[in-house]
Amino acid sequence: DGGITQSPKYLFRKEGQNVTLSCEQNLNHDAMYWYRQDPGQGLRLIYYSQIVNDFQKGDIAEGYSVSREKKESFPLTVTSAQKNPTAFYLCASSPPGNSYNEQFFGPGTRLTVL
Amino acid sequence: AQTVTQSQPEMSVQEAETVTLSCTYDTSESDYYLFWYKQPPSRQMILVIRQEAYKQQNATENRFSVNFQKAAKSFSLKISDSQLGDAAMYFCAYRGYGGATNKLIFGTGTLLAVQP
Numbered sequence: 001d002g003g004i005t006q007s008p009k010y011l012f013r014k015e016g017q018n019v020t021l022s023c024e025q026n027l028n029h030d031a032m033y034w035y036r037q038d039p040g041q042g043l044r045l046i047y048y049s050q051i052v053n054d055f056q057k058g059d060i061a062e063g064y065s066v067s068r069e070k071k072e073s074f075p076l077t078v079t080s081a082q083k084n085p086t087a088f089y090l091c092a093s094s095p096p097g098n099s100y101n102e103q104f105f106g107p108g109t110r111l112t113v114l
Numbered sequence: 115a116q117t118v119t120q121s122q123p124e125m126s127v128q129e130a131e132t133v134t135l136s137c138t139y140d141t142s143e144s145d146y147y148l149f150w151y152k153q154p155p156s157r158q159m160i161l162v163i164r165q166e167a168y169k170q171q172n173a174t175e176n177r178f179s180v181n182f183q184k185a186a187k188s189f190s191l192k193i194s195d196s197q198l199g200d201a202a203m204y205f206c207a208y209r210g211y212g213g214a215t216n217k218l219i220f221g222t223g224t225l226l227a228v229q230p
Contacts, residue, residue, distance in 0.1 A: 092159075
């Protein structure tokens, strides 16, 4: 079955530590996205990538980093510079072009800083 | 910059009744797409319905339909014959047409409760 997987489902981090959230898709989509979800704020875009080896900052990129070495994978690293990292993180992908190109979402990762 | 506003943080509906969720947006673009996503307690985001701005006909998907008012920049979602499984957070989202990204801009969501 095609889809997007995110791991782990729950992640706990101590202050000062970097952590990496995994996102893998087998939909053969070129574009991938990372969103952060906080209560009462909807989803906000962290980073996106339209193609392998290329990515751009979204609206709230500070304290985060990404890589796109493979089409299928778009890991997100939450660095110690992120002041308030506790949140729910969603990864999405979409095919390229100017049609509907709806975004397909993974199941998410809940990150808690202890 | 484009913005999406959902003015109803919470709504409640009786099972089998109809409910309408509101969404307004602000944009200077003439072509764009609008979406409604559902996020149940599992937190998996599911696309409910989508609308192209250049289409005058309102989109419909089974019990879900939209009222798209382009001049008023309004995009409401109507759920008919509400079911217990419709209970979820609903997000309205905007995407511009063209450009280098399929970036979605989300509203803050409406939490829908369905009463048996």
